[in-house]
Amino acid sequence: MKRLALAQRGLLLAAALMLGACASPPATLYDWGPYPQALLKHLRESGGDAARQASLLEEQLQRANGAARAAPPGLHAHLALLHTQLGNEAVALRHLQAEKALYPESAAYMDFLMGNARRAAREAKP
Amino acid sequence: MTSTLALPLLGPWALARRCALGLLVLLAALMGGCATVDRAPVDPWPALREARPASVLVLPPVNNTPDVEAPGSVMAQAVYPLAEAGYYVLPVGLVNETLRSNGVQTPADAQQVPVQRLREVFGADAALYLEVRKFGSVYRVISSDSEVAVDARLVDLRDGRVLWTGSASASSAEQRGQQQGGIIGALLQAVIEQVASNFSDRNHQVAGIAMRRLLNPQGPRGLLPGPRALAAAAAAGR
Numbered sequence: 001m002k003r004l005a006l007a008q009r010g011l012l013l014a015a016a017l018m019l020g021a022c023a024s025p026p027a028t029l030y031d032w033g034p035y036p037q038a039l040l041k042h043l044r045e046s047g048g049d050a051a052r053q054a055s056l057l058e059e060q061l062q063r064a065n066g067a068a069r070a071a072p073p074g075l076h077a078h079l080a081l082l083h084t085q086l087g088n089e090a091v092a093l094r095h096l097q098a099e100k101a102l103y104p105e106s107a108a109y110m111d112f113l114m115g116n117a118r119r120a121a122r123e124a125k126p
Numbered sequence: 127m128t129s130t131l132a133l134p135l136l137g138p139w140a141l142a143r144r145c146a147l148g149l150l151v152l153l154a155a156l157m158g159g160c161a162t163v164d165r166a167p168v169d170p171w172p173a174l175r176e177a178r179p180a181s182v183l184v185l186p187p188v189n190n191t192p193d194v195e196a197p198g199s200v201m202a203q204a205v206y207p208l209a210e211a212g213y214y215v216l217p218v219g220l221v222n223e224t225l226r227s228n229g230v231q232t233p234a235d236a237q238q239v240p241v242q243r244l245r246e247v248f249g250a251d252a253a254l255y256l257e258v259r260k261f262g263s264v265y266r267v268i269s270s271d272s273e274v275a276v277d278a279r280l281v282d283l284r285d286g287r288v289l290w291t292g293s294a295s296a297s298s299a300e301q302r303g304q305q306q307g308g309i310i311g312a313l314l315q316a317v318i319e320q321v322a323s324n325f326s327d328r329n330h331q332v333a334g335i336a337m338r339r340l341l342n343p344q345g346p347r348g349l350l351p352g353p354r355a356l357a358a359a360a361a362a363g364r
Contacts, residue, residue: 029210029358036206040330042219043198073209077217105181105214108249113220 030072033060038078054082073103077110084117093117170347174289177282179251180353181214183244186222186233187256187276195329196261197233200276203334204254207341212355216250224248245283252289255279260295262329271299272328274336280349290349294340296332 038053057079064071080095093114100110169175184204187197201218208215224247230236237255244253260275275295282289343351351359 029212029354032206036202039205039219040199040202043202043222044195072205073215074205074217074219078219081217081220081223099217103214105251106216106249109216109220109247112247112249113224 031064031067031069032072033063035060035072035075050082050085054079054086071102076102089117089121171290171350173287174350177289179282179289181216181250182208183216183221183248183250183253184218185236185253185255187258188233188237189258191258191261193262196258199330199333200256200258200337203337204256204341207338211341211343211349212352216248221248241281241283241286250283253281253283255281271297272332273297274329274333276336276340278340292340294336296335296339298328298332
């Protein structure tokens with residue numbers, strides 16, 4: 001009788017372990033930080049406090065770099081957008097380059113944007 | 127006489143055999159529970175498997191609800207699950223700006239742009255066309271709930287083929303009573319419990335759950351994992 005109870009307990013433990021293995025959440029590919037929130041703010045309010053968003057995202061980039069984790073797709077590109085709005089064209093270009101280097105899938109679009117930016121800069125100068 | 131009472135009548139060997147059999151059945155059932163539902167014998171997305179898109183352009187969602195915040199919320203919430211599924215997601219903020227500065231003002235207009243043109247400008251392999259069916263509060267007698275429902279279509283920008291379609295919804299009512307089981311259920315509770323300070327935040331959180339359900343590469347008809355998830359899995363297995 002006692003042995004049976006022991007077996008039952010073992011069975012329960014095994015079941016719990018297996019279910020536990022099912023439920024353990026997978027690690028994420030990227031360190032997201034405040035980026036999703038920044039996107040929402042931008043898409044809903046069209047800009048708003050670009051300077052504050054940019055500094056939040058720069059901080060996150062440094063944190064992610066420190067932890068040797070990849071910045072999520074689009075983080076550098078979004079920073080480029082914010083810096084364009086703030087008038088920091090050179091910084092914006094650097095972020096477009098960074099997005100392209102980190103994610104070659106973005107190359108065509110980043111080249112398109114950098115081409116536009118250079119053209120705009122040339123036209124601005126007399 | 128019940129079978130439990132009958133057991134002592136069996137010899138010790140028969141008893142052991144019966145226990146072993148029960149154990150096997152239980153094990154099989156448990157392991158079956160781990161697997162992501164029975165794989166349908168027929169591949170539901172042969173075109174997607176063949177096309178293997180690496181990058182996805184999320185187009186501004188068409189809004190079929192009265193809430194003006196729905197498209198921005200749903201578009202922003204598409205990024206996380208798609209990227210975590212292993213796809214490169216074109217930066218949605220910049221995409222919005224590019225469309226607008228090229229005279230494409232509404233989501234409906236954006237979804238009418240020919241695929242070849244989208245491919246030229248954005249260079250993405252595929253585009254995700256979204257439609258928000260429900261977004262916001264549903265008032266009931268004693269409480270109000272937030273509901274979000276979204277329909278999606280993934281289209282190959284190289285040839286215009288539809289690679290995948292899906293629908294998903296979520297409701298804040300799920301945190302009470304009939305809790306959905308599994309990982310998504312736990313996730314849902316965790317997300318909603320970060321108490322939303324207002325309706326707009328709550329709608330956005332519920333939209334996040336709906337979008338994760340929609341784009342999670344799980345379930346028999348879910349999106350397939352993208353190249354970056356497969357690479358990460360291969361690296362982890364090494």
